[in-house]
Amino acid sequence: MLVILAAGFAPGLALLSFFYLKDYYGTEPLSVVSKAFIFGAVLVLPIMFLEYILKTENIIMNHFSTAFLSAGLIEEFFKWFILFYVIYNHVEFDEPYDGIVYGAAVSLGFATLENIFYLIGNGVDQAIGRALLPVSSHALFGVIMGYYFGRGKFTNKNKHVYISLAFVVPYLLHGIYDYILLTQEYWGYWMLPFMVFLWWYGLKKVKMARVLSDIHASQLL
Template identity: 30%
Template sequence: MSQQPRPPVGYQGVPQPQVVPPVGRPHGPYAGFAGHPANVTPRRTLRRFVLWGGAITLFGLTGLALSIVVLDSTGATATMLGLLTASIALGIVVPVLLWVDRLEAEPARIMWFAFLWGALVSTLGALILNEIGMAFFAGLEVDPRFAGAVFVAPIIEEALKCLGVLVIFFVARREFNGIVDGLVYAGMVAVGFAFIENIIYLGGAFNVLGTPGLFGIFIMRCLISPFAHPMFTACFGLALGMIAFRRQWRYAFIPLLGFVAAVFLHFLWNFAAVSSTSGFFLAYVLVQVPLFVGFVLILVYSRRQETRILREHLTGYGLNGWFTPAEVAMLVSPRERRRARSWARGVGGPRAEEAMEAFQDEASELAIARHHLERGDPDPVWRHREQALLHTVTARRASFAPPQSQAAQAQQVIHQVPHKR
């Protein structure tokens, strides 16, 4: 006979669930997708089909057009060299964003959307609109290259990148849950944009100056300043994250300030880059380095805030009988999460490891759902999601742990994994 979770004890941080789900395999309308409500109406299925169909069509057309433009301007050889060298910057920035996003990982489909929006939509739009802006300033007898880099590019490029973050904020609103999410989504959009822009600059430098030119641009853009674009757009993502739980028009000025900050930092960077070599390095030391330090501090602070939210809400669930103290300690520590997955694989193979990973991810989603509920989010999906996730985390536990007391299960998860000394 399956063991039922202990009834709530009245802990004020976690009100008693309206429906206490039984231990066992998920069933009913929430069995479809990791605790998320399944599509039970044709309208919701059609809406999802239209959204993703539109996104795939948009990315396909912009990708085709961008490929033609880049190949025509730089040539196949220079484009391939630019692609290979620009990929190194991806290997620097993307792991940092994934590190920040470890505890409450964002869905891969939305991360790919963010990257492709920046790489395809934002880049192609910027190429077109920047040319128009440069032509406008050329008619005013102003150096079009200087005006384009300093006045046109910061506004246009940040507007197109921030638009992608804003689309995620509204369309995938239930996956945009705070500052960390805002930083990660904005960073992925900016990484995609910088990736294609680097290919264009690297390929152009190779055509004009050969290998030395390629190497020089690689040092400047991929090694010295790989975080430039992510830091600019992160201002807007940070601002959206600040209002993720307060989606009211009276807070609209916060994202507006974030956009202005992104444009201003982009302006400073471009102005220094086109002024002189000495001016660039001076701006790099006095502006870019402190900005990067501040960016890192914000990432660390945001990670700690997310950890605090997880610990607070999962402890509340633990006091109501859903998690043991050892499980809570494991769930709020990336290191202990890794050890728990290794333990599960050792005792139950790949399927048990998958169940442990799902248990960890769904526990994080459960804490986010509770955070929405306690902040008074009127969307009824959070109540439904909480009930479904309470059910599925119990079922996941049964997949990687033998039928015994929860305390004994947790002790195995935490203490049977060998400690590294």
């Protein structure tokens, strides 16, 4: 069991540390980041329940609805909800890059507990594949969501547009990710370029958030 817990936690904590340590303007308090991580983990249970209900009531009838309703819509909405109502107005969310940290924390909290449940049911030999695909994709969905939250909070124009994009963009990317897994027999041929794009897009948002934080810091001087 200890091996499963270690394998389940390791990729999430490693990815969260990566994005956390890129915050050069006063790293976020670990207590608040941990809170966001725990909130994300707690989301696993109600989301699993909702997805079970959708399946048993035959609301989910095909791969498209599984990818874009059961997985993408529900999971990304609940993460968005936590970020907006718990983190967005927090006093420690005081620069654009902080959205990246908290977005990654919530998303990786969810991915980590989901990963542990999966490894318990399917064995620790699945750990590497889980780290490379589901855990890292969740991290990047959270980074992208957090970028738009950070952009929305520290702009004077079109705040509602950025807050909406914080949900819409990760939702669409998540749906595409699951749709590839569900519909393609040789899904690796499609998933590899998609994951390359996702990492490129996520890291591009990290750089843009850093630039926005630089501008924000200079305005405070």
